[in-house]
Amino acid sequence: GEAPPPPPPPEEKKVDEEKAEEEVTIYEFMGYKFPVPQFKMPQIPDWLRVILEYRFPSSIDPFTDLIYVVWLFFVTLAWNWNVWLIPVRCTFPYQTPENIHWWLLMDYFCDGIYIVDIFVMQPRLQFVRGGDIVVIILVTFYLTIQTFFPMDVISLFPLDLLYFFTGVKSLLRFPRLLKYNAFFEFNDRLEAVMSKAYIYRVIRTSAYLLYSLHCNACIFYWGSDYEGLGSTKWVYNGKGNSYIRCYYFAVKTLITIGGLPDPTTVFEIVFQMLNYFVGVFAFSIMIGQMRDVFGAATAGEAYYRHCVDSTVKYMSSYKIPREVQNRVKIWYDYTWKSQGMLDEQELLIQLPDKMRLDIAADVNYSIVSKVALFQGCDRQMIFDMLKRLKSVVYLPGDFVCKKGEIGREMYIIKAGEVQVVGGPDGMTVFVTLRAGSVFGEISLLAGGGGNRRTANVKAHGFANLFILDKKDLAEILVHYPESQKLLRKKAKKMLTKDKKPTDEKDQAKDTGEVIPQRPETPKLFKAALEVGTGQTFAKLKEAYKGATLEVFISPVKPETHCTIFGCSRQKIGIEKQSWRFL
Secondary structure, three states, X not given: OOOOOXXXXXXXXXXXXXXXXXXXXXXXXXXXXEEEEOOOOOOOOHHXXXXXXXXXXXXXXXXXXXXXXXXXXXXHHHHHHHHHHHHHHHHOOOOOOOOHHHHHHHHHHHHHHHHHHHHHHHHHEOEEEOOEEEOOHHHHHHHHHHXXXXXXXXXXXXXXXXXXXXXXXXHHHHHHHHOHHHHXXXXXXXXXXXXXXXXXXXXXXXXXHHHHHHHHHHHHHHHHHHHOOOOOOOOOOOXXXXXXXXXXXXXHHHOOOOOOOOOXXXXXXXXXXXXXXXXXXXXXXXXXXXXXXXXXXXXXXXXXXXXXXXXXXXXXXXXXXXXXXXXXXXXXXXXXXXXXXXXXXXXXXXXXXXXXXXXXXXXXXXXXXOOHHHOOOXXXXXXXXXXXXXXXXXXXXXXXXXXXXXXXEEEEEEEOOEEEEEOOOOOEEEEEEOOOOEEOHHHXXXXXXXXXXXXXXXXXXXXXXXXEEXXXXXXXXXXXXXXXXXXXXXXXXXXXXXXXXHHHHHHHHHOOXXXXXXXXXXXXXXXXXXXXXXXXXXXXXXXXXOOOOOOOOOOOOOOOEEOHHHOOEEOOOOOOOOOOOO
């Protein structure tokens, strides 16, 4: 049989031995050598590397920095720990000597968050002072002291020292509730970064209602303990989960459901009356807030419904055909679902001009910059043009433009498709244009009444187009003469590309330019120049020897000057000419 394969060469073993020797470092101490092995550190995960390489910023923008929003979340949690649990620990018997150390641990952990917020985070916040953004830590710390520092210091007032005399009484921690500014600031910052802030508003309003019921449950247990647990039918009898039973009582009282035992003592009657009054008042406020939150969340849709209803009422009153009414309804429905509003300009008009330009550049610049007609033009001119674009939605089968119409707009396809149709039946599809395509740009350069459309263009499905009006472009080009010259040169090439040289007269009628060419010198004026040089008379004299020439010339308005070629000449009008050769 065949011989077994030879063993692998011993070079690999040598390489492993060299690596082992490299991993061992020899240290010498007092003439003795000690081999010390070197251990390779395991590779750090990417997420851990990001945490280790993070450096705390020297200044924080409270309006745009998400780090500050996350930090406010932790401060709000610490504040809510005190807001929700101080009433519970004051009334219910949940704080016992066996678990007191856990309560104190959480209390002082929350106090530590308060201290870090006051002395580490707040001094790093950027402030606007006299229009300037202040980022120096000492200055911002001074401004922080003037604004929030007094209330923050009071919230950390060390009433806990009284524990040595009264024992651990959670009521002594009530100054911690004074750091409410962090809670409201967190609400503002979170709503600013959320795309649907109304969801958080609903949650927050519901939390307000739950907290009012929470406080009422704590007060009811305190009242039951004051009267004596189980002493009457009205008070809590001490059975089951005390917090759940008291919370159930609070829900029935504040929402005025009824079905509660009748109070018997004066204390119970007064307590129940106050509960009913406060319940009606608080519950009505919560309902009003919920209505405002949902009203603000659905304000856009309510406006849309109002517009649809008004339009339908108008069409019905004028007996518009049912087919047209259906198409109008479809347009409303598609426009609302595709862009969430009926007119984008109504939203952007509230912003300053610079912000409108930034939004328009981010949304539309990538599309407009691809148009061959505007390549090479001034960049600022294109930015000015972006603000003039209008978004229009076309329904399936709608004609964007028809053959023979005067073209006054250029179209850029934002979404959807359009088809160029023609032929004998007008249904032959020549080409299909998709998102990012441009058509009708030659119409922007037409002068003298505009040029005619040469084909029909209709929407294949739902098409969202940007429209640039010819008038808007003319207003922009006034400020950019170099771009205007460039567009004129491109317009000549585009307008004469598919024309035959024999159709010059028809071409002159059908096409035009943004800047019309200077008219040619009149033939009569050319003839007058030749007469002035003597060339014409010399030719006539030699051609018609012996002939007699009679010319009847009647002058017209005197003092009429011509400034062509920089000269000033009297213009002669010839009303009648009679040539007779004898």
